Amino acid sequence: MTAVASAPAGTAVLAARLRQAVGAERVLTDHAQLRTYECDGLANFRVTPGVVVLAESRQHVVDTVRLCAEAGVPFVARGSGTGLSGGALPVAEGVLLVLSRLRALGPVDPDNARVVVEPGVINLWVTRDATPYDLAYAPDPSSQQVCSIGGNVAENAGGAHCLKYGFTVNHVLGAEVVLPDGSVVHLGGTAPEHPGYDLLGAFIGSEGTLGVATSLTLRLVRVPEAVQTMLVGFSSVEDAAGTVSDIIAAGILPAAIEMMDALAIEAAEAAVHCGYPAGAVAVLVIELDGPQVEVEAQFAQVEQIALARAAFETRIAQDAAERALMWKGRKSAFAAVGRISPAYFVQDGVIPRTKLPQVLAEIDRMAAEVGLRVANVFHAGDGNLHPLVLFDDAVEGQAADAEELAGAILELCISSGGSITGEHGVGFEKRHKMAVQFTPEDLDTMQLVRCAFDPEGIANPGKVFPTPRLCGERPGPRTGEHPVQAAGLGEVF
Amino acid sequence: MTTAVGPRPGTAEDAVVGVVPGEVVRPGSEQQVVEVLRAAQRDGRSVLATGGRSKTGWAPAPTSADVLVDVTGLDRVVEHTAGDLVVVAQAGVPLAALQEQLASAGQWLALDPPETGATLGGIVSANASGPRRLRYGTARDLLIGVTVVLADGTVAHAGGKVVKNVAGYDLGKLYTGAHGTLGVVVSTTWRLHPVPAARQVVVLDLPDPQAAGPLAIAIARSTLTPVAVELQAVVGGAAALVVVFEAIAASVTAQADAAVALLGGGRRTDALPEGFGQRPGGPDDLVLRLAFAPASLSFVLAALPDGAEVAASACTGVAYAVLPDAGAAALEGLRAALARHDGTAVVLSAPLPLRAGLDHWGPVGDSLGLMRRVKDRFDPERRLAPGRFVGGI
Ligand SMILES: Cc1cc2nc3c(=O)[nH]c(=O)nc-3n(C[C@H](O)[C@H](O)[C@H](O)COP(=O)(O)OP(=O)(O)OC[C@H]3O[C@@H](n4cnc5c(N)ncnc54)[C@H](O)[C@@H]3O)c2cc1C
Numbered sequence: 029m030t031a032v033a034s035a036p037a038g039t040a041v042l043a044a045r046l047r048q049a050v051g052a053e054r055v056l057t058d059h060a061q062l063r064t065y066e067c068d069g070l071a072n073f074r075v076t077p078g079v080v081v082l083a084e085s086r087q088h089v090v091d092t093v094r095l096c097a098e099a100g101v102p103f104v105a106r107g108s109g110t111g112l113s114g115g116a117l118p119v120a121e122g123v124l125l126v127l128s129r130l131r132a133l134g135p136v137d138p139d140n141a142r143v144v145v146e147p148g149v150i151n152l153w154v155t156r157d158a159t160p161y162d163l164a165y166a167p168d169p170s171s172q173q174v175c176s177i178g179g180n181v182a183e184n185a186g187g188a189h190c191l192k193y194g195f196t197v198n199h200v201l202g203a204e205v206v207l208p209d210g211s212v213v214h215l216g217g218t219a220p221e222h223p224g225y226d227l228l229g230a231f232i233g234s235e236g237t238l239g240v241a242t243s244l245t246l247r248l249v250r251v252p253e254a255v256q257t258m259l260v261g262f263s264s265v266e267d268a269a270g271t272v273s274d275i276i277a278a279g280i281l282p283a284a285i286e287m288m289d290a291l292a293i294e295a296a297e298a299a300v301h302c303g304y305p306a307g308a309v310a311v312l313v314i315e316l317d318g319p320q321v322e323v324e325a326q327f328a329q330v331e332q333i334a335l336a337r338a339a340f341e342t343r344i345a346q347d348a349a350e351r352a353l354m355w356k357g358r359k360s361a362f363a364a365v366g367r368i369s370p371a372y373f374v375q376d377g378v379i380p381r382t383k384l385p386q387v388l389a390e391i392d393r394m395a396a397e398v399g400l401r402v403a404n405v406f407h408a409g410d411g412n413l414h415p416l417v418l419f420d421d422a423v424e425g426q427a428a429d430a431e432e433l434a435g436a437i438l439e440l441c442i443s444s445g446g447s448i449t450g451e452h453g454v455g456f457e458k459r460h461k462m463a464v465q466f467t468p469e470d471l472d473t474m475q476l477v478r479c480a481f482d483p484e485g486i487a488n489p490g491k492v493f494p495t496p497r498l499c500g501e502r503p504g505p506r507t508g509e510h511p512v513q514a515a516g517l518g519e520v521f
Numbered sequence: 522m523t524t525a526v527g528p529r530p531g532t533a534e535d536a537v538v539g540v541v542p543g544e545v546v547r548p549g550s551e552q553q554v555v556e557v558l559r560a561a562q563r564d565g566r567s568v569l570a571t572g573g574r575s576k577t578g579w580a581p582a583p584t585s586a587d588v589l590v591d592v593t594g595l596d597r598v599v600e601h602t603a604g605d606l607v608v609v610a611q612a613g614v615p616l617a618a619l620q621e622q623l624a625s626a627g628q629w630l631a632l633d634p635p636e637t638g639a640t641l642g643g644i645v646s647a648n649a650s651g652p653r654r655l656r657y658g659t660a661r662d663l664l665i666g667v668t669v670v671l672a673d674g675t676v677a678h679a680g681g682k683v684v685k686n687v688a689g690y691d692l693g694k695l696y697t698g699a700h701g702t703l704g705v706v707v708s709t710t711w712r713l714h715p716v717p718a719a720r721q722v723v724v725l726d727l728p729d730p731q732a733a734g735p736l737a738i739a740i741a742r743s744t745l746t747p748v749a750v751e752l753q754a755v756v757g758g759a760a761a762l763v764v765v766f767e768a769i770a771a772s773v774t775a776q777a778d779a780a781v782a783l784l785g786g787g788r789r790t791d792a793l794p795e796g797f798g799q800r801p802g803g804p805d806d807l808v809l810r811l812a813f814a815p816a817s818l819s820f821v822l823a824a825l826p827d828g829a830e831v832a833a834s835a836c837t838g839v840a841y842a843v844l845p846d847a848g849a850a851a852l853e854g855l856r857a858a859l860a861r862h863d864g865t866a867v868v869l870s871a872p873l874p875l876r877a878g879l880d881h882w883g884p885v886g887d888s889l890g891l892m893r894r895v896k897d898r899f900d901p902e903r904r905l906a907p908g909r910f911v912g913g914i
Pocket of ligand 1: 177
């Protein structure tokens with residue numbers, strides 16, 4: 029566990045102002061209560077925040093952000109805290125702004141296929157409310173029962189069905205955002221193509237570093253006429269990966285193609301008894317949806333492709349219950365791995381789909397070299413790997429080895445032409461890897477956007493970018509030295 | 522590699538919305554673009570980039586155009602990895618040329634703006650789309666990586682070569698539709714799609730265009746998966762609703778049957794009707810792009826004057842229209858009516874004398890200040906396509 033600097037509360041004055049503005053019952057400063065919020069889903073980084081604000085309205089968010097801006101105190105937005113990159117890791121002495129009580133949802137506008145939600149709304153609730161109109165919210169992260177739409181927007185969350193439907197950014201049309209100076213802007217809307225820069229596109233996926241979303245306009249999709257799901261067992265990872273490439277090459281765009289290797293299958297089996305094919309070295313969960321005739325014809329074609337790649341079992345879900353069981357094995361895999369290993373790191377690298385066989389073999393080799401096990405469970409259709417590096421934190425040095433292996437896997441993804449993150453975000457954890465994936469000029473250019481939204485750098489500082497930066501007063505001459513620069517904590521940008 | 526051509530003095534033929542550039546240069550490489558921009562920075566000169574020049578009228582006249590950078594010399598398709606359905610191509614590659622090359626692998630870039638000669642860089646910068654946006658989205662949905670040369674000559678990449686990627690800010694979206702005011706796009710990376718095997722089209726003639734509104738909603742709420750639903754109409758006159766299915770043969774046949782049943786009629790064909798996907802009007806017309814909440818198509822048609830020619834992407838909330846009694850007052854009246862449906866109207870084309878009196882972009886809302894701050898960071902001296910964007914950016 030890395031203890032990231034924690035300091036005693038020096039924020040008493042700000043806390044008093046916050047209490048006055050949003051109500052004492054929504055401001056936490058008690059150490060035991062603050063510690064509840066010290067990490068997100070990535071528990072190996074922990075920081076106790078100075079103050080926690082439990083916002084219940086847009087005005088609470090505006091007041092909190094404005095008071096932070098006045099005091100020059102950083103704030104970190106938090107949704108459900110399920111993030112896996114330390115994005116909602118608090119800043120010591122800073123304010124953690126919890127949005128999970130902002131939960132207004134709807135009503136659904138079925139003719140426009142839109143719904144307006146507050147950021148604390150849980151992902152799955154949107155589809156629940158849309159279902160009576162035969163509509164659904166397409167982005168479906170495995171954490172969808174608990175993660176918030178605000179967190180999804182901040183991470184540009186994906187999910188199994190993103191292969192066909194796209195990511196959060198393709199399904200969010202408008203946002204109300206509280207900027208880091210406390211002002212409110214409206215980006216996008218119900219209609220497409222508002223004149224001006226696509227600031228909404230830049231905001232989505234910005235991991236809380238550009239402001240706080242207080243309302244989101246979501247696009248809903250029509251529930252398809254037919255859905256069919258198939259579970260396919262293989263005796264080799266290469267055959268499974270080859271099947272994925274062959275399906276895509278045949279011009280078929282499945283709703284989802286998910287892959288699990290032997291270790292991940294073993295874990296899922298032990299945890300949820302999903303009944304995956306015995307002896308499989310790899311399985312694919314393949315789902316097709318759309319018009320009935322199309323799904324039927326392409327489903328038969330997919331089965332032939334899998335058989336041609338030596339699949340030893342193709343099992344077709346006969347009803348909703350069987351389909352749910354197939355997905356249960358996949359969706360519970362992360363938690364399940366926790367039962368076969370005392371600890372593990374989840375990674376989220378992306379590679380070009382065609383490089384799956386080589387990269388998986390190389391990961392195997394790298395793991396064997398350091399004597400660790402890696403379970404693979406991932407979105408194979410879009411090359412988004414989730415290698416789970418298993419280790420025992422009771423064994424001296426193993427955590428460090430595992431962390432190093434996880435890092436090396438990400439660099440392998442980059443050198444294969446991919447990315448360090450497909451959906452979990454850079455956050456705190458991977459910020460240094462940004463300098464491997466991007467040139468200093470690329471990162472400086474992203475900072476231009478950061479500086480336009482947040483010149484004082486108080487929105488979730490220390491995330492996404494490898495080095496803390498300050499925004500010079502551009503354009504025009506600079507005046508004096510910024511205190512943070514004087515203290516040697518950042519360079520002026 | 523093409524070598525740089527020019528600089529040569531600008532002529533009337535190089536004019537952009539009536540403004541003749543001081544000089545024209547046609548770089549043949551990214552490095553040459555960098556050099557042009559560095560030199561312009563040094564000399565404090567304004568820079569305007571053009572591609573196929575098919576949409577130069579989509580933004581208002583620049584307030585200054587010292588150097589026109591013609592990017593059509595950047596015409597290489599750098600890399601097509603068919604197995605990954607990804608292509609990297611320079612900004613000056615014409616869309617049509619790219620499609621031709623991709624077709625040999627049974628793939629295409631799922632963008633179908635009608636302008637002939639359009640280049641990839643121009644399509645990104647103007648955010649041009651066509652009928653199939655209903656299925657595939659627009660440039661912002663398909664562009665997965667981009668390289669831009671900034672005002673000071675810095676080369677900046679964003680995104681990458683994989684479809685799924687959330688590392689860093691998604692600057693490709695910011696450059697899309699920015700009309701060259703943040704930088705010169707030099708290279709683009711795209712997600713591709715397989716070319717569908719078969720097509721069926723259902724054409725329904727409507728006595729009154731208004732009838733299209735409820736029909737479009739009915740289609741959107743059905744399980745049909747058309748790639749395009751287009752309304753071609755003259756307000757107060759004739760109209761046709763064109764529903765296009767592109768998929769495997771069995772599917773398009775079954776869906777066309779279902780569409781005829783749903784619409785209560787319609788002719789079936791496998792060819793697209795004449796003028797499909799074309800924008801109405803010509804260079805001497807006031808042509809607008811309207812965007813609105815998708816279910817308000819009927820209201821939008823009602824707000825247009827009789828005789829207005831319209832081509833609408835009927836299920837997406839986008840329409841192109843010619844205003845017959847072209848004038849600033851008519852445009853403002855239309856904007857006021859559209860505003861009730863989150864609607865906007867921007868100018869795509871207008872006779873030169875009329876332009877000066879028009880508010881090209883219309884109201885932008887409360888984020889204009891933030892847009893200006895973005896511009897100030899990227900181009901503090903305001904030398905890139907000055908005056909071409911919202912709020913005088
Ligand atoms: C078991 C498990 C499975 C998962 N599976 C997936 C998956 O399939 N796909 C996927 O994409 N992710 C997955 N995740 C990761 C995580 O659930 C997502 O990143 C999710 O989007 C985070 O939402 P949250 O509400 O928990 O956000 P948090 O963790 O609270 O915050 C995440 C980031 O968003 C910012 N933020 C939160 N709310 C706002 C707001 N209103 N405005 C601005 N910034 C805000 C925070 O500052 C932080 O940077 C999984 C996580 C777990 C634990």
